[in-house]
Amino acid sequence: LAEERISRRDGLGELRPAPVVVLVEPQMGENIGASARAMLNFGLSALRLVNPRDGWPNPAATAMASGAAPVIDGAKVFASVPDAIADCQYVVAATARTREMLLPVLTPSEAGAELKARIGRGETCALMFGGERAGLLNEDLMRADALVSIPVNPSFASLNLAQSVVILAYEWALADGRESYQSDLVDAFPAPKEDFERLMEHLIGALDDVNYFFPSGKRPVMVKNLRIALSRAGLTEAEVRSLRGVIKALTRERDGES
Amino acid sequence: LAEERISRRDGLGELRPAPVVVLVEPQMGENIGASARAMLNFGLSALRLVNPRDGWPNPAATAMASGAAPVIDGAKVFASVPDAIADCQYVVAATARTREMLLPVLTPSEAGAELKARIGRGETCALMFGGERAGLLNEDLMRADALVSIPVNPSFASLNLAQSVVILAYEWALADGRESYQSDLVDAFPAPKEDFERLMEHLIGALDDVNYFFPSGKRPVMVKNLRIALSRAGLTEAEVRSLRGVIKALTRERDGES
Numbered sequence: 092l093a094e095e096r097i098s099r100r101d102g103l104g105e106l107r108p109a110p111v112v113v114l115v116e117p118q119m120g121e122n123i124g125a126s127a128r129a130m131l132n133f134g135l136s137a138l139r140l141v142n143p144r145d146g147w148p149n150p151a152a153t154a155m156a157s158g159a160a161p162v163i164d165g166a167k168v169f170a171s172v173p174d175a176i177a178d179c180q181y182v183v184a185a186t187a188r189t190r191e192m193l194l195p196v197l198t199p200s201e202a203g204a205e206l207k208a209r210i211g212r213g214e215t216c217a218l219m220f221g222g223e224r225a226g227l228l229n230e231d232l233m234r235a236d237a238l239v240s241i242p243v244n245p246s247f248a249s250l251n252l253a254q255s256v257v258i259l260a261y262e263w264a265l266a267d268g269r270e271s272y273q274s275d276l277v278d279a280f281p282a283p284k285e286d287f288e289r290l291m292e293h294l295i296g297a298l299d300d301v302n303y304f305f306p307s308g309k310r311p312v313m314v315k316n317l318r319i320a321l322s323r324a325g326l327t328e329a330e331v332r333s334l335r336g337v338i339k340a341l342t343r344e345r346d347g348e349s
Numbered sequence: 350l351a352e353e354r355i356s357r358r359d360g361l362g363e364l365r366p367a368p369v370v371v372l373v374e375p376q377m378g379e380n381i382g383a384s385a386r387a388m389l390n391f392g393l394s395a396l397r398l399v400n401p402r403d404g405w406p407n408p409a410a411t412a413m414a415s416g417a418a419p420v421i422d423g424a425k426v427f428a429s430v431p432d433a434i435a436d437c438q439y440v441v442a443a444t445a446r447t448r449e450m451l452l453p454v455l456t457p458s459e460a461g462a463e464l465k466a467r468i469g470r471g472e473t474c475a476l477m478f479g480g481e482r483a484g485l486l487n488e489d490l491m492r493a494d495a496l497v498s499i500p501v502n503p504s505f506a507s508l509n510l511a512q513s514v515v516i517l518a519y520e521w522a523l524a525d526g527r528e529s530y531q532s533d534l535v536d537a538f539p540a541p542k543e544d545f546e547r548l549m550e551h552l553i554g555a556l557d558d559v560n561y562f563f564p565s566g567k568r569p570v571m572v573k574n575l576r577i578a579l580s581r582a583g584l585t586e587a588e589v590r591s592l593r594g595v596i597k598a599l600t601r602e603r604d605g606e607s
Binding site: 106125128129131132133134157158159241242243244246247248249250251253254257258261264265268 | 364383386387389390391392415416417499500501502504505506507508509511512515516519522523526
């Protein structure tokens with residue numbers, strides 16, 4: 092674990108399991124550094140970056156992180172959101188645009204509690220944030236399991252990236268310090284995102300073969316809606332395997348008929 | 350009210366009554382600007398600065414505040430903490446050093462709830478923060494009515510100034526959005542700090558006259574302890590007047606005897 096590596100190398104103390112932080116196309120190194128510092132203030136240390144604008148490593152990020160430089164040194168860079176969350180089982184995306192997606196919308200406190208319950212069961216979880224200019228795009232949001240919205244002054248709602256990170260890290264730490272609650276979902280250990288992605292590719296490929304997406308202009312929104320509906324199910328690895336078996340069976344049936 | 354001025358001038362919408370933010374000897378303009386932005390994100394707009402290191406106005410603060418520049422423009426500068434909180438009736442000081450003072454220690458959430466109850470009763474309240482290097486000094490803390498401590502990772506506890514501001518502003522806004530609770534203290538409308546200061550000066554002067562503070566090396570700590578004990582009472586204006594009458598009466602008695 093990245094956490095363990097950092098604590099061993101830098102004597103920052105034993106860090107407990109915590110969510111991964113994914114910054115999607117962050118622009119300013121200063122904000123990446125300030126985010127790293129905010130993370131470590133509340134016991135988070137695993138940082139992942141998707142296409143940072145100014146490349147990586149970024150000296151401005153290291154300078155701004157000050158004592159949290161080990162978080163910066165341990166950061167991993169990915170070319171896409173699916174790559175960055177491939178091993179994650181539960182992803183919460185921070186956004187102000189909560190009405191555009193049929194995903195659960197959590198308060199920061201609820202997000203902390205949900206992450207605490209899931210990490211307590213051994214799931215790999217992520218908090219995902221968008222870049223400074225536009226935040227997360229819909230195509231990023233739809234890869235999350237839930238959205239989290241920070242309740243801001245509607246007249247001045249533009250929250251700095253590191254300020255969003257610190258509020259959610261703070262709520263995580265509050266939840267982590269509370270007694271864990273027993274979730275109803277305790278037996279439903281979700282599949283990693285990469286398994287879910289393969290299921291979606293399999294399904295969409297099969298549907299393309301039968302020209303399900305009609306008219307073709309509606310394909311993107313139909314794909315998005317399918318993805319969100321299935322993602323809300325929080326499918327386990329076994330369920331993903333079953334569903335792929337279903338698709339395979341239906342396809343074979345059709346191929347047999349044609 | 351500063352809030353009203355800002356909303357009228359800049360169309361930032363109607364802001365509800367909220368705590369004043371006092372930054373004591375802040376060093377970097379960037380942190381003042383980031384604090385102003387964090388304040389306005391959660392509906393706070395009245396900023397007071399005690400001896401900002403680089404003078405005032407500070408272009409770096411304005412640049413960093415971006416859309417919250419009106420908070421910077423409306424900031425007031427003071428030469429001392431007592432001056433900055435003279436009209437305040439309740440002051441919460443942010444600090445990690447909570448064991449050194451016999452003051453109530455609140456969590457950020459409790460501080461939000463207490464401020465909400467008091468501002469709902471019409472009190473002028475402040476959230477006070479220290480500078481980047483050392484935070485608030487003991488002589489600042491002892492002028493507060495309560496301390497608030499943000500629970501951080503003990504291995505990396507150094508929280509950026511604007512990050513502290515945003516967490517407490519966020520907790521204020523959460524409390525402000527909840528139903529107000531009825532406090533037991535509803536009839537105890539505290540005196541402004543400047544009245545309390547005059548009471549303390551009066552009392553200490555009277556005690557100096559009778560060489561109460563002995564040995565003289567212990568005077569500072571004895572004064573501090575007296576101040577904290579009396580400050581915890583949350584004296585009303587009427588009570589401050591009564592106590593000054595008591596001091597006057599005792600002094601007159603002694604002067605008559607001598």
